Every structure is written in structure tokens, then in C-alpha cells.
Amino acid sequence: MVATQETIDKVKEVSSTYKYGFVTDLEAEKAPLGLSEDIVKFISHKKKEPKWLLEWRLKAYKKWLTMKEPNWAMVDFPKINFQDIYYYSAPKTKPKLNSLDEVDPELLKTYEKLGIPIKEQEVLAGVAVDYVFDSVSVATTFREKLAKEGIIFCPISEAVHTHPSLVKKYIGTVIPISDNYYAALNSAVFTDGSFVFIPKGVKCPMELSTYFRINEQNSGQFERTLIIAEDNTYVSYLEGCTAPQRDENQLHAAVVELVAMNNAEIKYSTVQNWYPGDKDGKGGIYNFVTKRGNCLGKKSKISWTQVETGSAITWKYPSCVLKGDDSVGEFYSVAVANNAQQADTGTKMIHIGKNTKSTIISKGISAGKAQNTYRGQVQIQKNAKGSRNFTQCDSLLIGDKCGAHTVPYINQFTPNARIEHEATTSKISEDQLFYCLQRGLDTEQATSLIVNGFCKEVMKELPMEFAVEAQKLIGISLEGSVG
Amino acid sequence: MLHDVKDNYINSVKNHVSQFEENSFRKLASNDFKSWPSPREETWRLSRLGVLSRKEITPIIPDFKKTFSSKSQFNGSTIIRFVDGAFRKDLSSKLPSGSFLNILGEEESLKCFHKFKDSNLKDHPSTNVSFSCTPSIVKLTVEKDVNIRNFFEIIYEGGEDNLSVHPALYIELKDNSSITIIERFNHLSSLIMPLQLIELKKSASMDSLKIFSDNQKSYNLSANCTFLSDKSNYNSFSLIKGGIFTRSETHAYLKGENCNLNLNGVYLSSKNQHHDLTTAIYHDVPNCTSKQIVRGVLGGKSTGVFQGKVRVAPDAQKTDGQQMSRAILLSENAIANAKPELEIYADDVVCAHGATVGEIDDEQLFYLKSRGFSETKAKQILITAFLKDIINVSVEESAQNFVFKEAELGLSEIISEEI
Numbered sequence: 001m002v003a004t005q006e007t008i009d010k011v012k013e014v015s016s017t018y019k020y021g022f023v024t025d026l027e028a029e030k031a032p033l034g035l036s037e038d039i040v041k042f043i044s045h046k047k048k049e050p051k052w053l054l055e056w057r058l059k060a061y062k063k064w065l066t067m068k069e070p071n072w073a074m075v076d077f078p079k080i081n082f083q084d085i086y087y088y089s090a091p092k093t094k095p096k097l098n099s100l101d102e103v104d105p106e107l108l109k110t111y112e113k114l115g116i117p118i119k120e121q122e123v124l125a126g127v128a129v130d131y132v133f134d135s136v137s138v139a140t141t142f143r144e145k146l147a148k149e150g151i152i153f154c155p156i157s158e159a160v161h162t163h164p165s166l167v168k169k170y171i172g173t174v175i176p177i178s179d180n181y182y183a184a185l186n187s188a189v190f191t192d193g194s195f196v197f198i199p200k201g202v203k204c205p206m207e208l209s210t211y212f213r214i215n216e217q218n219s220g221q222f223e224r225t226l227i228i229a230e231d232n233t234y235v236s237y238l239e240g241c242t243a244p245q246r247d248e249n250q251l252h253a254a255v256v257e258l259v260a261m262n263n264a265e266i267k268y269s270t271v272q273n274w275y276p277g278d279k280d281g282k283g284g285i286y287n288f289v290t291k292r293g294n295c296l297g298k299k300s301k302i303s304w305t306q307v308e309t310g311s312a313i314t315w316k317y318p319s320c321v322l323k324g325d326d327s328v329g330e331f332y333s334v335a336v337a338n339n340a341q342q343a344d345t346g347t348k349m350i351h352i353g354k355n356t357k358s359t360i361i362s363k364g365i366s367a368g369k370a371q372n373t374y375r376g377q378v379q380i381q382k383n384a385k386g387s388r389n390f391t392q393c394d395s396l397l398i399g400d401k402c403g404a405h406t407v408p409y410i411n412q413f414t415p416n417a418r419i420e421h422e423a424t425t426s427k428i429s430e431d432q433l434f435y436c437l438q439r440g441l442d443t444e445q446a447t448s449l450i451v452n453g454f455c456k457e458v459m460k461e462l463p464m465e466f467a468v469e470a471q472k473l474i475g476i477s478l479e480g481s482v483g
Numbered sequence: 484m485l486h487d488v489k490d491n492y493i494n495s496v497k498n499h500v501s502q503f504e505e506n507s508f509r510k511l512a513s514n515d516f517k518s519w520p521s522p523r524e525e526t527w528r529l530s531r532l533g534v535l536s537r538k539e540i541t542p543i544i545p546d547f548k549k550t551f552s553s554k555s556q557f558n559g560s561t562i563i564r565f566v567d568g569a570f571r572k573d574l575s576s577k578l579p580s581g582s583f584l585n586i587l588g589e590e591e592s593l594k595c596f597h598k599f600k601d602s603n604l605k606d607h608p609s610t611n612v613s614f615s616c617t618p619s620i621v622k623l624t625v626e627k628d629v630n631i632r633n634f635f636e637i638i639y640e641g642g643e644d645n646l647s648v649h650p651a652l653y654i655e656l657k658d659n660s661s662i663t664i665i666e667r668f669n670h671l672s673s674l675i676m677p678l679q680l681i682e683l684k685k686s687a688s689m690d691s692l693k694i695f696s697d698n699q700k701s702y703n704l705s706a707n708c709t710f711l712s713d714k715s716n717y718n719s720f721s722l723i724k725g726g727i728f729t730r731s732e733t734h735a736y737l738k739g740e741n742c743n744l745n746l747n748g749v750y751l752s753s754k755n756q757h758h759d760l761t762t763a764i765y766h767d768v769p770n771c772t773s774k775q776i777v778r779g780v781l782g783g784k785s786t787g788v789f790q791g792k793v794r795v796a797p798d799a800q801k802t803d804g805q806q807m808s809r810a811i812l813l814s815e816n817a818i819a820n821a822k823p824e825l826e827i828y829a830d831d832v833v834c835a836h837g838a839t840v841g842e843i844d845d846e847q848l849f850y851l852k853s854r855g856f857s858e859t860k861a862k863q864i865l866i867t868a869f870l871k872d873i874i875n876v877s878v879e880e881s882a883q884n885f886v887f888k889e890a891e892l893g894l895s896e897i898i899s900e901e902i
Contacts, residue, residue, distance in 0.1 A: 072525065380840075382815075397830035400797060410821040410838055415812035418841035425827050425834040 031088035037061060040188050043088045047157050047191075050164060060177035060187030067181045073344035074373045074405055075313050077286065085251060087189045087222070145205070152197040153208055156224055159195035166197055170228055174257035174294045174321070182253040182315075183290040190224035190255065198233040198264070207463055209238040223254040229264035231297065236267040238466060250275075252311075254289045262297030262324070267305070269462055271470050274310035276477075279368075281340025284312025291318035292348075295327035295356075303330040304347065305461045307470040309477040312341060317375065319348035322356035322384075329358040332458040334470070336451075336477045337370030337402070346376035346393075346407075351384035351417070362393040363455045366402035367478055377409040380417045387417040395425040396454055398447065398478065448475035490518065492647075495541040500615050507589060508596040512614035519608060529788045529820045530730055530759040532608070535702065540674050542616035543646040545569035551640045553669070556885050560634040560665075566641040568648035569618035581629030582662075587620040587653065595620055595653055595680055602708050603763060604734050609676035609706040613649040617678065622653040625660040625687075634882070635664045642672025644700070651678040656687035656715075663690040663879060668697050668705075668725070675703040675726075683715035685739065690718045690879055694889055696725035699754075703729040711771075713739030720877040721748040722886060723758045724893030730759035730788075737764070737771045737799075744773040747877040749870060751893035752785030752817070753900055759788040766799040766829075773803070778873050779810040780866055781817035782897035791836070792824040799829050806836035811843060811869065813862075813901040863898060870894070 031042050040061050044054040069080075146153050152163060159167050177187040198204055229235055252274070258266050268291075277284025287310075293302035304318040314337075320329030331347040349358035358378065366372040374393045395404035406423045428450050436446035452459065452471050459467050496516055500509045519536050520527035545567035551574060555562055563584070564574040570586065578584060587595065592614075599610045625631065642648040648670055656662060668675065675697055683689055697703050703726045711717055723729050735744055750758035764773045779787040793804040810819040823836040843865050851861035870890050878886050 395825075395827070397827065397832075400800070400830045402830070403826070403828040405827060406823075406825040406836070408821075408823060408838070410819075410840060412810075412812065412819045412840040415814060415817065415842040419839060420841075421821075421823070421836075421838040423823070423825060423836050425825055425832060427830040427832070 030086050033086055034083040035085070035087055035189065039087050043189055043191065046088060047160070049160055052168060053160060056172065056177070057188050060184050061189075063178050064181065064184035064188055067178075067184055069181050073315050073375070074371060075315060075342040075344050077313050077342070080251060080286070082185075088191055149202050149205065150199040151202060151204055152195065154195055156193045156195040156226060157191075163195075163197070166228065167195065167226065170226055170257070170259055172257075174259060174292050175255055175290050180290060182288040183255050186222045186224060186253045186255045186290070190222040193224040193226070193254070195225070196227040196235060196237065198229045198235050200230045201232045203233065204235040207236045207238055209240070221250075221252045221254070223252075225254070225256040227257070227266055227268070228259045229261060229266050231262040231264060233261075233264045235265070236269070236463060238269050238463060240271040240273070240466070240469075251286045252288065256289070256291040256318075258293035258302055260293065260295050260297060260300035260302050260327075263299045264297060265301040265303070266293065267303045268293070268318070269466055270304075270306040270308075271462075271466050271473065272306065272308045272310050272314075273473055276310050276339065276341050277312040279339050281312065284341070285310065286313045287311035287316060288313075289316040291316065293318075293320050293329070295320060295322045295324050295329060295353075297324045297327070298353075299326045300324050301328040301330070303332070303461070305332040305458065306334070307458070307462065307466075307473065308333070308335040308343060308345060309473045311343075314341075314343040314345050316345045317347055319350070320358065321350045321352065322358065322387075323352045325353040326355045327353055328356070331358075331360045331362070332461045333362045334365070334455045334458045334474065335363070335372055335374075336365045336474055337367070337372040338477050339368040339370060341368075341370045343371070344373040344375055346374045348377045349379070349389060351378075351380040351387040351389070354384060355386040356384055357387065358389045360389070360391040360393070361457050363458055364393070364395040364404055365398065365451055365454070365474075365478070366395070366404045367398040369401045371403045371405070373405040373407060374423075375407045377411070378419050378421070379411040380414060380419060382413045385414055385416040389419045391419075391421040393423045394454070395423075396451065397425065397427045444479060447478060451475075451478060490536040492535065492538070492540050493518070496612055496615050499542045508593040509615045512596060512611050515606075516608065516611035516615065520606070526761065526790065529790065529822070530728070530757065535674065538645070538673065540645055540647050542612075543567050543642060543648050543672065545618050545641075547571070549641055550574065551638075553638060553640065555636055557634045557636065557665075557882070560636045563623070563635060563637045565637070565639045565650045567618075568639075568642070568650040570621045579631055579633065581626045581660075582624065582631060584621060584623050587622055591622075592620045598680060599678075599706075599708055602734055602736065604706050604708050604732070607704075607706045607732065609678055609704045612647070613651055613676045613678045613706075616647070617649040617651040620651040620653055622655065625656045625662050627657040628659045630661045631663075635662060637664060637666045639666070639668045639670060639675075639677065642670040642675065644671070645673050647674035647676060648672045649676050649678070653680045654689070655682045656684060656689055658685045658687065661688040663692075663882075665692045665694075665882065667694045668703060670697045670701055670703070672698070672701060675701055675705075677703070677705045679705070679707040681707070681709040681717070683709070683711050683717060685712050686714040687712070688716040691720070692878060692882060692886065693719070693721040693731065694886070695721065695723045695729045695731065696889070697729065698725070699727060701726040701728075705729075705731045707731070707733040709733065709735045711735065711737050711739060711742040711744065713741060715739060715742045717743075718745045718877070719747065720874075720886070721760065722890060722893070723748065723750040723760065724752075724889070724896075727755060728757045730761060732761040734763045735765065735773070737766050737773065738768060740768050740770045742771050744771070745775070745877065746773070747776045747873060749777070749873060749890065750779040750787050751890065751897060752779070752781045752783070752787050753897040754783040754785060756783070756785045757788075758785070759790070761788070761790040763792045763794070764804065766793070766795045766802045766804065768796075769798065769800045769802065771799070771802055773805070775806040775808075776873055776877065777808040778869060779808075779819065780813065780869070780894065780897055781810060781819055782813045782901040784814070784816040786818045786820070788820045789838075790822045790824070792826065793834060793836070794826040795829050795832055795834065797828040800831040802829065802832040802834065804832070804834040808836075808838045809869075810840045811866065812840065813842070813897060866894060866898075867891075
């Protein structure tokens with residue numbers, strides 16, 4: 001798809017300071033502060049959930065109580081008080097809308113400030129957008145068109161009512177409630193997220209997209225996304241995020257589960273641009289996300305592409321479990337950390353089926369005082385004969401106060417397979433910089449250009465609209481880091 | 484949980500040091516030995532020691548009457564012999580001029596202990612246990628401007644089943660001196676915990692060759708801490724083939740500018756062997772280079788581990804750190820693990836690592852087969868070449884043949900099982 005003028009203008013608007021730092025004044029209906037069994041029941045009750053889901057949440061809550069926060073990541077932040085967070089908040093006037101005109105005008109204004117006029121996006125980008133505003137999906141567009149194909153694309157809270165058997169069958173199968181501390185927390189208190197189901201033989205005609213937005217002060221967002229692609233299907237899903245500027249740290253512990261059956265392909269792209277905190281590291285989002293895809297079927301494929309520029313702390317490892325024979329897992333990542341940001345991100349590729357293949361391309365950029373860590377695991381299990389992995393993780397350092405770290409784990413349990421891993425760390429070369437400056441670019445433009453070149457392998461995996469935005473974002477994220 | 488198991492070894496270490504004073508280095512060290520590392524500890528996750536807490540092992544009391552006469556492998560070399568972990572002057576050669584050996588007293592031993600305690604080997608079980616139980620810390624000093632051409636052969640022997648041995652060696656090379664040391668570990672003990680502290684002063688140069696070929700039931704947990712000053716050189720090559728469990732852990736601190744470090748190694752594992760090469764290289768100052776090449780061949784139900792960490796401190800600009808590990812699996816039941824880690828806080832550096840795990844390259848095999856070699860022979864040729872390659876770049880010419888023969892012995896163990 002070609003980037004239209006609007007898209008380009010929109011991206012240009014994004015200026016040096018964090019543009020998305022404003023608060024929409026919508027009275028939210030909050031759950032009381034803190035977390036207890038009652039809060040879990042409150043959330044479940046608010047969403048009129050069936051009994052099985054409440055029980056599932058309570059089981060997760062009890063598990064969570066017994067777990068400890070992981071401390072192995074190379075990130076350093078003050079301890080989170082989980083009792084000082086609101087676990088549920090929703091816009092008070094809950095809209096059930098047929099068209100966008102019915103949406104609260106204040107909400108629409110917020111989106112305009114964000115630079116994503118819904119209507120124009122609808123027309124121009126051909127994207128169905130499922131806006132998540134403060135944990136509750138407000139409006140879903142293009143649903144009818146998708147419905148014709150038999151595709152289900154709706155908030156997961158709605159899917160619980162409309163397609164309970166599907167949700168019940170798959171939720172928690174990829175990431176069990178006991179998987180890790182934050183996944184257990186999410187399972188107990190998740191408020192909303194997207195649900196996608198692609199029936200057999202359907203290629204999704206458009207890119208599905210959700211814009212997440214954290215709004216209400218102190219409301220941790222606990223998204224839960226579930227995507228199921230049945231035999232012979234294709235779906236591309238886009239996730240993008242912006243959040244208002246805040247002084248208090250906000251916690252985001254999302255869970256994303258993907259299931260790919262025989263010959264199905266899921267492409268999951270993320271541009272993450274949450275508030276990273278100010279220059280001294282004050283404020284900013286804590287982004288603790290568990291993302292995993294199960295390649296259950298033969299010749300299935302799951303591809304993760306991410307551009308991470310925001311958040312104060314990132315703890316995120318989108319992974320693939322390659323169970324089906326001949327299945328493919330891919331991970332393309334650009335992680336930019338500037339100022340006081342800390343990112344510990346990477347992937348896991350677990351090869352179980354025969355002839356499974358995985359590719360990991362990770363580009364980490366550190367500037368300012370930031371710490372950027374790639375942490376990844378490639379495991380080829382005993383029966384995964386003929387499997388292959390290729391990993392490349394490159395780090396770029398800008399400035400002498402930042403850090404770039406690489407922590408790969410390689411485990412191979414069969415001789416008939418091959419793992420290749422490469423990593424390099426360097427700084428922007430003087431020659432490249434000199435060349436650009438000589439041609440009239442200033443240092444910042446030159447840096448942005450070189451960095452984008454460094455990330456090209458990943459950027460080309462992004463859908464067009466995202467690619468434009470992402471390139472600009474990287475430039476913005478690195479502003480003030482050179483010269 | 485490890486802590487629930489009644490660990491006799493901890494008590495026997497405590498008993499061993501009971502006669503010493505509270506502030507002696509032995510007591511201090513034994514106080515820090517509280518348990519074997521738990522598998523939850525990141526650096527011991529891939530090499531687990533839990534089984535040790537279920538064994539009945541006690542620290543050895545060296546028998547100074549034991550004799551050994553394994554021969555020197557090189558002409559004119561100086562032999563230094565440790566039996567049951569204790570230095571045996573009667574079984575060692577006279578030292579060449581400019582070098583001397585002495586046994587450290589309490590005060591100097593304490594200094595040596597603190598050097599380990601200030602390093603990241605402070606929680607290593609060998610640091611705590613061997614400082615507690617070593618018969619004595621032996622120091623080898625090479626004087627300023629002394630270059631010793633002939634090899635030093637250090638042979639570690641002795642030990643018995645259910646006893647642990649604790650040789651401790653401190654090597655100091657003064658300014659502009661050089662030396663080549665070949666160490667062979669041939670213990671019979673259940674548990675071997677060699678300690679080594681190396682200090683290279685300005686422009687000193689040391690070649691080190693270690694061959695781990697302990698008894699097939701042995702656990703060898705070797706800990707080496709090396710400090711490099713300005714313009715010093717440290718070339719180290721380890722060949723691991725013995726023991727049921729051998730872990731060679733080396734921490735190198737590059738403290739002076741323009742120094743150069745090579746930490747290469749090979750592990751050859753068969754049957755139920757577990758071999759682990761763990762290294763940590765700390766670039767603390769600018770303009771240093773470090774290189775690491777590690778290769779492994781695995782057969783039977785063996786496990787190979789390579790954990791290598793390169794840490795570049797904020798001021799260590801112009802660092803060049805390279806790391807390359809390759810493992811070849813020959814058996815369905817062998818496991819290869821690698822964790823090459825980079826931790827970089829300086830921007831003007833060139834650091835890279837590569838790691839591959841796989842079987843013998845199909846194309847190379849096909850090439851040889853098409854020229855008339857049988858599959859078995861072709862595989863042998865390729866593995867031999869795989870090892871010869873690294874031995875040739877890591878080992879001094881006059882020692883290459885010896886190392887290669889030692890490697891072939893290890894290799895034949897694997898090949899007889901697999902090919």
C-alpha cells in the first residue's frame with residue numbers, strides 16, 4: 001500500500017517533545033484501588049462474565065499470590081506496589097455504536113490529537129481499527145465487511161459472550177496462567193483486548209489493527225489478545241500504542257496469544273511508542289508483556305515484527321513454539337532506548353516439530369543513558385530433526401553513557417539440526433557520518449538516516465503505514481542524543 | 484531444594500578448618516561456603532552440582548609418601564608436581580634461574596584470598612572450599628626481564644575416591660618476563676577444585692596450556708582469576724576431555740592498556756560426560772583486545788556448555804572483543820548449550836560473537852565421499868581438521884603435536900562410540 005500524503009503529514013507532525021502527552025477528561029468508572037479476590041470478582045461482574053471465566057481468573061489470582069517478580073532481566077526500577085494500582089476503569093457512557101458519529105466527541109478529539117482521524121483512516125488505509133480506550137473497546141469498524149468472510153474481530157470481552165466456546169477452548173493454551181508473574185496477573189485482572197478468529201481457508205482481506213491508549217491516571221492496562229488462524233488462512237495484525245504524559249509510573253502487563261493451524265500464517269506487527277519518561281527517567285510506562293505464538297499445524301508460520309521506541313522499562317519476549325512439522329517462526333525487532341530508558345527484549349524459538357525453521361533479526365540502538373539488552377533463546381528439541389535457526393543481533397551505541405548487551409541462550413538436543421548465531425556491537429561509523437554531513441545533512445538528520453539504514457532489514461517487514469511511522473519515530477526517539 | 488539435603492561435605496569442610504583461628508583465610512573462606520550453587524543461579528543453570536550434595540566426600544589429607552613418576556613430555560622442561568593437591572618439592576625439578584617457588588604464609592594467603600573475593604569468582608564453590616582446604620598456596624614468581632624458553636610442566640596427580648583435592652597456585656610474572664606453562668590434571672579424586680591466580684605485570688607474557696584428563700568419575704571445578712597489566716599478553720588454551728563433570732572457569736581482568744588476551748578451548752565429550760567452559764572477560768581500560776575461539780565435539784549422552792561473557796566498562800573505548808564458538812553433535816543423545824554474552828557500556832568498540840551448533844557439514848562430507856573416502860573416514864578427517872585448525876592457532880608450535888595427540892585420544896573415545 002502506498003503511503004498517502006495524510007499519512008506522511010501525520011507522521012511529520014510528530015515533534016520533538018512527547019506529543020501525545022495530554023489527558024482526556026472522561027469520567028471513568030473505577031474499581032477501588034488495589035488488588036484482592038474481590039477486585040477480580042468486581043471486574044468479572046462488571047463485564048458480566050460467565051462463571052468459568054471468573055473461576056479461571058480466581059485460579060490465576062491465587063497462582064499469582066504464590067509467585068515472585070522475575071529479577072533476571074537487566075532492568076532496574078523501584079519496586080511496584082501492586083496495591084496502589086486501579087485494576088479497572090472504563091469510560092462511563094458505554095457506547096454500543098453502529099457508526100463512528102455516535103462516538104463520544106471527546107474521544108474523537110483525542111484521536112485527532114493523536115493524528116489518527118478515524119474516518120480518514122477508515123477510508124484511506126483500509127484498516128479496521130479496534131480502539132481500546134482505557135481498557136474498554138469503544139468502537140469497532142469494518143466489522144461487517146469482515147463478518148461477511150466469517151472473520152470474527154471484536155473485543156475479547158464481547159467474544160466471551162458471543163463465541164464462548166472458542167474463547168474457552170483457546171484462552172490460556174499458549175500462555176498458561178502460571179507461565180510467569182505478569183502473565184498470571186494479567187489472567188486475573190485482564191480487562192479487554194482483541195479477539196480474532198479466521199475460519200478455514202480465509203485470507204483476511206485487510207490488515208487488522210488496534211490502537212491502544214492508556215489514559216486514566218494510575219490505571220494499569222491489562223490487555224489480552226487472542227488470535228486463532230484455522231487451516232489455510234492468513235492474517236496480518238497491527239498493534240500500535242501511544243500514551244499520555246504522566247509523572248507516575250504506569251504498569252502495562254499484556255498477554256498476546258496466537259494459534260496457527262495447518263498452513264496458517266499470522267503476521268503480528270507492533271509499533272510501541274508509550275511515554276518513556278522524561279530525560280531523568282521520571283515517569284514513563286512499565287511495559288511487561290508476554291507474547292507467544294503456537295505453530296500447532298504443519299507448515300504454519302508466525303512472524304513477529306516489533307519497533308519498540310517507548311516505555312521506561314520494557315520486558316518483552318515475543319516467542320514461537322514450533323510444534324507443527326515444517327512450521328516457521330520469525331522475529332524482527334528494532335528496539336530504541338534513549339535517555340533513561342531500559343529495554344530487555346528478545347525472543348524464544350522452541351523447535352519441537354521436524355524441519356522447523358526460525359529466523360531472528362534484532363537491532364538494538366542505545367543512546368543517552370539507556371540500557372538495551374537482547375535476550376533470546378533458541379532451543380532445538382530431540383525430535384526436531386532437520387531444523388534450522390539463524391540469529392543475528394546487532395547493537396548500535398550512540399554516546400558513551402549507554403549500554404548494549406546481548407544474552408543469547410542456545411540449546412540443541414539433536415545432531416540433525418543447525419543453529420547459527422551472530423552478534424555485533426559498534427557505534428555509528430565516523431565515515432558514514434562524515435559522508436552525510438558533507439552532503440549538507442545536520443548531525444541529527446544524518447544519525448537518523450544511518451540508524452534507519454541499520455534497521456532496514458526489520459523495517460521492510462512492517463506494513464507500509466507502519467513503516468513510515470516507525471521510521472519517523474526512531475528519528476524522534478533519538479533526538480538530542482547526538483551533537 | 485538443595486538446602487533440605489543434609490550436606491555432609493559442608494560439615495567436613497568446617498571440620499577440616501576447625502583448628503584454625505577465626506580470622507584466618509581458611510576460616511573466612513569456609514564461612515562463605517553455605518551450599519552448592521543452586522540451579523536457579525544463572526551461571527550454574529546449565530551445569531548442575533546438586534548430585535555433589537548427595538555424595539560422601541571429605542577433603543583429603545595429603546600423603547607426602549606417595550610417589551609418581553609420569554614422564555616429562557618435553558625436552559628440558561621444568562616439572563612442578565602436585566600430589567593430593569600439595570606441592571611436592573621432592574618430585575619436582577630445580578627451577579631455572581630468575582624463577583622461584585615459595586609457599587605462602589598466612590598474611591600473603593589472606594591477600595590472595597581477598598583478590599579472589601574482590602573478583603566475580605567470589606561465590607565460586609572452589610574459591611570458598613579450596614581456600615579452606617588447600618594444603619598451601621604455592622607461588623611461582625618470574626623475575627623482571629626473565630624470559631624462560633623451556634616449558635614449565637605442572638602435573639596434578641593423586642587423590643582418591645570420595646576425597647576432594649585442592650591445589651592452589653599463584654603465578655606472578657614481573658615486568659617484561661615471559662613463560663610457557665603446560666598443566667595436566669590427572670587426578671583420581673571424586674572432586675577436584677583447583678585454584679589459580681595469575682598476575683601479569685607490565686609487558687609480561689604468558690602462554691598457558693591446560694589439559695583436563697582426570698579420572699572418569701571425577702568432578703573438576705577449576706577456578707582461574709587472571710589480572711593483566713599494561714601491554715601484557717595472556718594466551719590460554721584448555722583441552723577438556725576427562726572427568727564425568729569438568730568445568731573450567733576463567734575470569735580475566737584487563738586492567739592495563741594495550742593488553743592482549745586469547746582464551747581458547749576445546750571440549751571433547753563422550754558417554755555421560757558433562758563439560759563446561761565458562762569465561763568472563765572484563766575490559767576495564769581502553770585499547771585492549773580479547774579473542775576467544777571455542778570448539779566442541781560431542782558424542783554419547785554427553786553435554787557441552789560454553790558460557791562466555793565479555794564485559795566492556797564505560798571507559799574501555801577502542802576495545803576489540805571477539806568470540807566464536809562451534810559445537811558438533813555426533814550423537815542423537817548429546818546436548819550442546821552455548822551462551823555467548825556481551826555486556827557493553829562503551830560506545831567506541833568493536834565486539835562480536837558468533838555461535839553455531841550442528842552436525843558435520845553435508846557438503847564437506849559429500850566432497851570427501853565423492854573422492855572415495857568411506858563415510859566413517861570422511862567424518863574422521865573433518866573432525867580432525869576441525870580440531871587441528873584451532874590447535875594450530877592457539878598452541879605454540881613445539882607443543883602442537885603433543886596437544887593434538889592428547890586431543891586424538893579424546894576423539895577416539897567419541898568416535899569409537901559413534902561412527
